[in-house]
Amino acid sequence: MRIKVIFESEKIFSLNKDYRRYFISFLKKVFEEANLKEIYQRKEYKPFTFSVWLGKNFKIDEELNVSKEISFLFSSGDPVIITNFYNGVIKLKKENFKIIREKLRIKDINLLSYKKINRDRAIFKTIGVCVLNNPEASKNDFKRWYIIPTDDIEKFNEILFKRTNERYQFLIKKSDTHRIRFNLIEDYPIKEIIVKHYKGYVRGFKGIFELKGSPEILQFIYDYGFGVRTGQGFGLLEIVKEL
Template identity: 25%
Template sequence: MTELKLEFELEKPELPIEIDRLIVSFFKAAIQNYSEELFEKLYTKEKSVLKKFTWSNYFPGAQFTSEKILLREKKFFINFSTIDLEELIHFYNAFSLIQGTNFHMTHNSMKLVSIRTQEMRDIKDTEIIVKMQSSLIVRRHDVSKNTDIYYSCEDPEFADIAKDNLRIFLQKLDIPMDISDFSITPIKTKKVVTKVFGRWVDGSIGIFKLTGSVELLNLLYAAGFGTRRSEGHGKWEIVY
């Protein structure tokens, strides 16, 4: 499996606090510029499309205020991965076409200046220790009321709801995989409250133990875990 390493330069060393909106808008612009067909497939307004990708960001020397992310340098980084190799190639091509182009935001602009590919580790164990690169969002969705309840690592239902989120993810993507032996255990974790498209929700960061089949863990490594993955949540790295 391969992930993409994106480097961006900024006009000013700051970003809006709702970074998820900004990066999703950038992804949409890149894909639409590359292929209207792929754009409609991924971002159609007719229905919600479950994405196969995830991403995380890295802000050197960041300080967070209520409205902005203040940076030490005029640059930031994004790690992008997906379980679909064809989709990865499409995103690589889309990013390449928009590389060097200013993407405007309020009182600022950003520019993709570098795209690198990096091989991801091949997981060979059924138990691993991982660190979240972006907050893990776990939720229970009530279809009849169209409401969500979010859970953090501090909640007793956390592990069960997380496993149910995984079941739904595999079911919607029609991936037949046994998850009976899957578990997630907080090791050194912390509850966070994070803004997701304008709404404050409970999430979790830190170190977790994951157990499951090698095939499943490799899939989650590329796809991310939990919900809101395509909006910059649930991406993790292997500690050991």
């Protein structure tokens, strides 16, 4: 289930490249309005993911030049979370959301049509950046701590299986495990992405790829996000087609 929130500003403005934290602040405010502020108070897997589209006039320079209209796409497989997010945004609609010096107003809120995955193979594309980390590596070893498919596809799939099933068991409250495999697609190269985040840097990837697994685990990834740090604006996918 997905909700799109459209923000509008009076003029085109610039954002720091570490922009996700401003929208995390917005999410915290929404959940406070919905009496769910404890979601961000606990250090645990978050039952949602999100991504921000910075508009058709978006340009990268020393800062990010942003359009007057920004879209915030929120996704969760939990109807309670979706309902509370929607109600929280409604309560904030009359308020301005401030990013640095710029004021944004909530222009519109749209509940998007639900997509049900029925097959065990599907092509996905990234909307945001996807992030996965290697629990066997040191956090001080940036290139090994963050792993992308083109580093070592077999190791990547081993970690993807572990992380995905950990999140699935925690969020869905089921003890079963599901196979999941990431396959590269010829002619669709995966792009390494380094992004600024909370005054540090995160390594991830973007691209189009195939996932193989049970329909239930593919649906879980689609609803709750791919990899880790989904509650910080990473891991949102769109489905291209089922195979």
